[in-house]
Amino acid sequence: MALFTPKKLPNATLLVIIITLMGAFAPMSIDLYLPAFLQIQEGLGTTDSEVKKTLTLFLVGLCIGMIFYGPLSDKYGRRNIILIGATTYSLTSIASTFIANIEGLQVLRLVQAIGAGACMVVGRAVIRDVFKGKQVAVMMSVVQVIMMIAPLLAPLVGVMLLYVFDSWRALFWALTFFGSMAFFLTFFFLPETYHKEERPDITLRETFYNYFLILKDRRSLGAMLGCALPSGITFAYVTGSSYLYQAKYGISELHFSILFGLNIVGVIVSAFLNIICLRRFNVITLVIFGLGWMSLAGIVMLVIGDHSLIGFFISTFLLMCVSGFIGNNIVSQIIELNYHRAGAAMALNSSTQFFVGAIASLIVTHHQEMLVPVMGISGILAVIAYLILYQPWREVRKTL
Template sequence: MSLTALRPRPSAARTASAAPAPGRKPRSSVVLLVFVLGLLSATSSLATDLYLPAFPSIAADLGATQSQVQLTLTAIMIGLAVGQLAIGPMSDRWGRRGPLLVGVAVFTLSSLACAVAPSVEALSVLRFVQGLAAAAGAVISRAVVRDTFDGDDGARFFSRLVLLVGLAPMLGPMLGGQLLLVGSWRLIFVALAVAGLVNLAFVFFGLPETLSREQRGQRGQRGRGSLRVLVRLLLDVRFIAPSLIMALSFAMTFTYISAFSFVSHDEFGTTPQQFSLIFGVNSLGMVLGNQVNAALIGRMDTSRRLLAGLVGSLASVGVLAALALTGGASLVSVTAVLFVMMFCTGLISPNATTLAIAGQPASVAGAGSALLGTLQFAIGGGLAAVTGMGEGGQASIVSMSGVMLATAAAALAVFVVQAYLGSARRSARV
């Protein structure tokens, strides 16, 4: 079946201007949409995870410190944050396909440029550009889901989407580790360029437009109009609270992602291939968490599923911090605790995203998705960089677990404050 079967009705196929038809979509169309949007969303995960096993070799090859190499990861996070803030409103105004095609093309070219970077500073700049481009797939994929689904259908679809996207952090480091057996770290960026070309082909030949011309007309304002929308979202507690929860939870996870390559190598003596296997096993925890979340839809409401994930993540990183401070950390115990943490992340991500986006109209889904992604990557990338700011620019299991514990506690605190404010508003109305 062609991807154009995702178009909701024949007239949309001819004009690309009709809104998706309401109601349940054909299963085959949903599967295709999950596959295509999953590939697009996974691009940013691949861009961050594929080269993680190569951190020590990049540092040696470019004569860089650990903290400088970690900053190449922070650079793409900042690019993803800035890019989503710009591309989201563009997709509301001009439709989803155009900005997506440009973003995927630039991602492909910047990946090739990273493969020939002469220094860690040049690599950081190129990674920023790569993040700007990868933002198109991340933000527009979420907006397409909002264009097409509502309520629990959206949460169910996000769980399916995260299942596919979750394969990227699980398989990405494994593939990166294997690529290091046949070539240098530069080969990893060539592989990212190939992935970009595959995405470009799928979008160009198959992905339909999901935002009608009429809906785009509702967002015809420029400049100050877009700024007003972003300000309104920032002031809407229904949006900003789950967005902050998502961002702080991502900071916890991203701290692990950015630091554990060095921690496992320096403190536990793992090889790039062993690190890849451990990272893949822990990422499986997130995939399982997402599937449990999907199974709980209809049995437990979204807020309760989110709370379960937040409490579980705080408890797991609390154990990790205790192991680090008492000297009882071993590779097996740390891996087990991180697996539980990633499982809980699988409960947090789809529910926080659903709560933030579902309460907004489709006409601002792109801007809402952009702001959500911007907060996620800016806060996540910024806080994770703290782990490498110790003496000598070295990350340690103590610094890693400390940042993870602080961000997990902050995420739960935001949830508690939101629940209290919501309860106070309901009491005032009564």
């Protein structure tokens, strides 16, 4: 990997493509194969809960990859970490196409996710290395908007591949191509963006101690829980919705992907509305609005979500489409609270989201009937944790 290193950065368009690929590892790896859950179950002669476990273990792997590879990239540089992550991801994707039992697929998904986590967290760090000032915010916004398309298109692409090749294994060949593209574009076009002379003289032990300091601060913990607990909604839905829609309500793979995509459209719309509202309202107001809406939607989910297809879809839409007012706004608060430990804070926040998602996914994996309660309670707990620990009225008082 060290034998060849590009001398200069690629043009802006190609750089955006590379960074976007890094960020899209999770939605592509998760949403692409959701329509194939029943096919995998039948093809490997296993149970629904064992297939769902492949998703739970993937989320655990993402959490591990992000929490470890962030500090490693600070110490050893970005480029090689991305190449190692993309190689791990691609090789495990290839192996998944030949696997003959569900236990092997579960192990491979765990390792695959560790590679994906490396690419995701380091890709964001590249933005901080290359751009300065307002350019960082602009690039983050551009990449985020493009990334929103991935979870919208991935289920549709998955359905298309299932129709064309009539095999769930084709989905992992598609992931192999995705991982290989990330590897080759990085190898041939992306130089090291974090040079040795710029790296802080800090040990990995000190870096992990920063995680402890962040969690020790009550307000930082409250902000992270406010940001992470809604992940319980997302990943409980991702884990259990395929079975619910296709097995319980009998809709087709195509119709499932359309319903799934409609929720993503709601997320995209709320993200754009948040950008518009930031011109008039401050961050704390929009966070409170978003979490308040989410808690009410959580109550709606608990009341009507388990009674009909329409009730579940409406309450899910209400829960998920408000996320645009929560995620990025709370992230900005986390950065402000941990300005001198921003890199560690971002890695910890991302891994916490996938950790909460893994717990929610694990519950639904073993108890499908808990899908609605987990989604509803996650939304309610998010606002409770944020209000009790972060105490947003402190910021309101400062502005008066």
